[in-house]
Amino acid sequence: MFTSHQTKLNCLIFFHQEWHKVIQKQCVRLVEENMPRYKDLIYMCPFNGALKGKVFITNYRLYFRSTDTESTVTLDVPLGNISRIEKMGGASSRGENSYGLDITCKDMRNLRFALKQEGHSRRDLFGEIFKYAFPLSHGQPLFAFLSQEKFEENGWNVYKPMDEYRRQGLPNERWRISFINSNYELCDTYPTILVVPFKATEEDLRRVATFRSRCRIPVLSWIHRDNQAVIMRCSQPLVGMSGKRNKDDERYLDIIREANGTTKLTIYDARPNVNAVANKATGGGYEGDDAYQNAELVFLDIHNIHVMRESLKKLKDIVYPNVEESHWLSSLESTHWLEHIKLVLSGAIQVADKVSSGNSVVVHCSDGWDRTAQLTSLSMLMLDSYFRTFRGFQVLLEKEWIGFGHKFASRIGHGDKNHADQDRSPIFLQFIDCVWQMTKQFPTAFEFNEHFLITVLDHLYSCRFGTFLYNCESVRENYVRQNPILSPIWSDNVFAFSAPWWLTGVLQPSSKRHSFFCVCICLSWQQSPVEQRYKELLALRDQYLKKLEELQLTDSTHLSNSSTPNASSPNQHITHLQTPF
16 A cells, blocks of 8 residues: 555656756756846737736847736747837827837737837837847857757757668669769759669769759659659759750650659649749740650649748738638638648649559659648658658658758748848748648547647747758758757757557548638637646646645555554545546
8 A cells, every 4th residue: 555655656756857857948948048138118919908017038039028917928939930120100109009119920920019218218129139030130140059958869860861761662673872962063952862763874863953943853752662653853844935855854754654664654743834834934844745755744733932922921911910700701712821722732632642543753843842842741741651750750851841952041031131032931831731731630640739830830930940940951961060059959859749649551631621720820829839838837746746745644644554553444545646647
């Protein structure tokens, strides 16, 4: 009986120690930032109205804490998340709370702070935020280079290309590993290790590179273990207005087709047909029937980065800070966001279906680093259950997005004050939205849930880690070699969000069923998952300490009773400890 109570005591002590580690870790992170400066002001909260409080600014975050409400309202925003900061009102402005700062965030939030008008009270605050939110515009490094965080795991080792290709059963008699790009000489936006047809020589690859935009030749992303059909990715051919042809490129695609013995190679061009034709004017184009006679070309009608950027802006206007229910459906339709999500998912489904039926495919858009990454990674999620695990999803992002050169720096605009840069676009956010749609249709097919996806997005913007800071692997590897303190997101155990997971095999999602991921994100800002988890930990700590005291008291009573010769009853009461773990 005493052993049973001792076990419970040990469990409580263990949970208390784990809780202490979490709190201690948060304290260490605060130490790694510079000493915060604070200012009294009013936060114009869209959910709770005007709130008096203090705002603290470090070189990493903006932290607000209310001081005049019964339940404390906090706001914790990494400065890397800020896209734009403007001064609101002037010295002669009239009206309550009309003078202050207006901050636009990359995650669709708008933050407004009101200050006193006398004495230029916002000048220092504006300068402090502007300097740390846009360090590259001030000749300063991003926060990831200043952080001194230490991690037990080296997250740079999460993805090892050779290990992943071996897991897929490569190389084999039809596909080989090529190191032609070991120094990024063939293509500076491709990884160093490539999988290409066994029959293609290194010289063949060089000649094909001259006919593909940015030298991004067709290379293997994934192979079906049973039918040996493959997913290849590349950029558009350089056909141009004159309709140029390249025999080496045509032969290379025929070698890909022959590798698994199909009569037709399906080429999925992510663009609308009219856009692909228009690209001829700038030297690009598509694979015509006359040149690629053993190929079938399918246009997927997914629009470019500029259309996606404008669509997200419209979506933000209708979901934040409030959702207008009376015109909700018509307003949502006018943004075309879900229409774009449908087209991306539909394209990935077509790719997965074709590969499942035993036919190899080639996927490209214009340069092969935006829509192409969406389609290959989503189809691989559908086909391969490994990529639906925590580690597998990390490998997928490292491989298809970072390794193959999605332009994170340009699309997100890390540390750059130029908020109107036309290169910015929510391509990766759109991919995460598509993944979320799949998790809603197949909740038991993924080892992770939406909190994991939101955490990935948080650190897409935060600049706390080195994972999403650069446009391609070659640039990132150069910075990692020069800056050993730079840590990837996978080093930190920030992903404590799991889901029931047991369904494996191929997924066949519907592109016609949609939920509202971005709306869920906006609603979650009323209380973020991390903030909620922190409060839960505090509540659990109090609960465990109380139970610990009760058990200690109970055990002392049991010991006292057992040492008394005339115990009143042999059937002693046992306290059953119920915990949420």
